[in-house]
Amino acid sequence: MKSIQIIVPAYNEERNILPFHREITKIFAPLESQYAFEILFVNDGSKDNTIGEIEKLAAADPRVKFIDFSRNFGKEVATTAGINNCQADACIMVDADLQHPVELIPEFIARWEKGFDVVIGIRNKNKSDGWIKKLGSKLFYNIINKIAEVKVVPNATDFRLIDKVVVAEFSRFTETSRMTRALIDWLGFKRDFIYFDANERLHGTASYSFWKLFGLAMNSFISLSLMPLKLAGSLGIFITLFSGLSGFYIMLGKYVFRTHFASTFSDSENLAILILFLVGIILMSIGLLALYVANIHREVINRPIYVIRKKNI
Ligand code: UDP
Ligand code: MG
Numbered sequence: 620m621k622s623i624q625i626i627v628p629a630y631n632e633e634r635n636i637l638p639f640h641r642e643i644t645k646i647f648a649p650l651e652s653q654y655a656f657e658i659l660f661v662n663d664g665s666k667d668n669t670i671g672e673i674e675k676l677a678a679a680d681p682r683v684k685f686i687d688f689s690r691n692f693g694k695e696v697a698t699t700a701g702i703n704n705c706q707a708d709a710c711i712m713v714d715a716d717l718q719h720p721v722e723l724i725p726e727f728i729a730r731w732e733k734g735f736d737v738v739i740g741i742r743n744k745n746k747s748d749g750w751i752k753k754l755g756s757k758l759f760y761n762i763i764n765k766i767a768e769v770k771v772v773p774n775a776t777d778f779r780l781i782d783k784v785v786v787a788e789f790s791r792f793t794e795t796s797r798m799t800r801a802l803i804d805w806l807g808f809k810r811d812f813i814y815f816d817a818n819e820r821l822h823g824t825a826s827y828s829f830w831k832l833f834g835l836a837m838n839s840f841i842s843l844s845l846m847p848l849k850l851a852g853s854l855g856i857f858i859t860l861f862s863g864l865s866g867f868y869i870m871l872g873k874y875v876f877r878t879h880f881a882s883t884f885s886d887s888e889n890l891a892i893l894i895l896f897l898v899g900i901i902l903m904s905i906g907l908l909a910l911y912v913a914n915i916h917r918e919v920i921n922r923p924i925y926v927i928r929k930k931n932i
Contacts, residue, residue, distance in 0.1 A: 620653065620654065620655050621653070621654050621655070621708045621709075622654065622655040622656075622657065622706075622707040622708050623654050623655070623656055623657070623707050623708065623709050623710070623711065623728065624656075624657045624658075624659055624701075624705050624706075624707035624709075624710040624711070625643060625656065625657070625658045625659065625710070625711050625712075625713055625724075626659050626661065626698060626701030626702065626705065626710050626711065626712045626713070627639065627658060627659065627660045627661065627701075627712075627713055627714070627715045628661050628663055628694050628697035628698050628701065628712075628714070628715065629660055629661065629662055629663060629665065629669050629673070629697075629715040630662075630663040630664070630665050630669070630691060630694070630697070631665045631666055631667050631669060631823060632665065632667075632669050632715040632716060632822075632823065633665070633667040633668045633669045633671070633672050634821070634822035634823065635715050635716050635717060635821050635822050635823065636660070636669060636672040636673055636676065636715065637672060637676070638717065638821055638822075639715050639716075639717055639721075639821075640658070640676055640680070640683070642717060642721050643658065643713075643721050643724075644680075646721050646722060646724050646725065649725075650725060650728070654728070655707075656682055657682050657683075657684055657707060658682055658683050658684065659684045659685065659686065659701050659704065659705070659710075659932060660673045660683070660684070660685040660686070660715070661685070661686045661688065661697040661698070661700050661701050662685060662686070662687045662688060663688050663691050663692060663693070663694065663696075663697040664688045664689065664690040664691035664692065665691075670685070670687050673685045673687075677931060684930075684931055684932040685929075685930060685931055685932070686700055686701070686704060686927055686929075686930040686932065687927065687928045687929040687930060688700070688925055688926065688927060688928060689926040689927065689928040690926070692924075692925045692926075694777075694799075695797050695798055695799045695835075696795075696797070696924055696925050697925075698712050698777060698799045699789075699792075699797065699799055699924060699925070700924075700925050700927070702781070702786055702789050702790070702799075703789075703790050704930075704932050705783075705786050707783065708782070708783050709728075709731055709780055709781065709782050709783060710780070710781060710786060711724060711727055711778075711779070711780045712777050712778060712779055712781075712799075713778060714777070714778070716820045716821055716822070716823065716825075717818055717820075717821045718817045718818050718819070718820055718821075719740065719776070719778040719815070719817070719818075720815050720816070720817075720818060723740070723778075723813060723815055726813055727740075727779075727780040727813060728780070730780070730811045730813065731780050731782065733811075734809065735782075735809050735810060735811040736781065736782040736784060736785050736808035736809045736810070737779060737780070737781050737782070737785055737803060737806075737808050737809070737810045737811070738779060738780040738810070738811050738812075738813060739772065739775050739776075739778075739779045739800075739810060739811070739812050739813070740775075740776045740777075740778030740779055740812075740813050740814075740815055741772065741774050741775050741776065741812050741813065741814050741815070742774045742776050742778075742814075742815060742816075742817050743774075743814055743815065743816050743817075744774070751829065752829075752832075755829075755832065755833070755836070756773075756774070759836045759839075760773040760774075762840065763836075763839060763840065766840070767839075767840075768805075769801070769804050769805045770804070771801060771804060771839075772804075772812070775800060775804075775812075776800070776817075777799060777800050778815070779800070779803070781803060782808075784808070785803065785806060785808055788806050789802065789803065789806065793918075793921075793924075794918055795917050795918065795922060795924050796838050796914065796917055797924075798835060798838065798839050801839055837910065838914075841910050841911060841914055850907075851900075851903055851904040851907045851908075854900065854903065855900045855904060858896055858899070858900050859896075859897075859900070861896075862892070862893050862896045862897070866889060866893060868881070869881045869884050869889055
């Protein structure tokens, strides 16, 4: 009998754990004669009683496993821990808030049985998203697909199935700042896609704030591409050329051709413009370099990706 593990990252989901378990066991029921199911909750340092709810479930249902982090490490790391602890023939990552329609799980399994190693859930456009999120995600996918080494499919989610060969390869990644789905995309393999409409969150609020998403996007830019670093250089060349030429033009106009327009700029005004430009360039370049250096620093000190307080798997 083939085994399938459901990986569920959970952060402050105390009210969603039980409904999630109820819904997913309903989905398992007709398949249980063919597959051995296991649910692996990864409690990502929740501040509420999420772990209490999980442990209660684990005591009652032997299919429920859990990993309890010592603190909040973020969803990407939580899913990583789930994948690293997967011993099944395939694992499926699902959000705890029931936004990912669990009734599609049999479809994921069917595609896997057809021979696909990675089955990716793609979210149809979400009407309830605000315009900032919509614009942000559009911008993100446009930029990342122009500059990154791998194709990132727009609106591809973490709701995905991966085969045990992918699981084995995935555990070779060592970086601490990571985007799980981008790493899985990087691995390649035979991939198939399933489109779905995301549900509303059952209880609680989404914990991915604008700034967290922005940070994640910045992180993917610099971990998947060297383009931003080169961009600072090109921008520097462009602005230096531009300010140099306009400075040259004003100087010529002032001292050689004595045009009226050029003579309205005083020397100190010209200098101020020039200095502002140059300082801007320098600050931007330093900012970008700092991002890369921070990334190198994080990887070089080689901290563990996560710390487990307790687990039953
Ligand atoms: N999550 C997590 N750690 C975090 C934030 C979120 O494990 O630091 C989990 C959360 O419990 C949920 C999933 O990741 O199961 C998606 O999070 P959320 O619903 O907040 O984000 P969104 O639906 O906007 O992607
Ligand atoms: Mg959610």
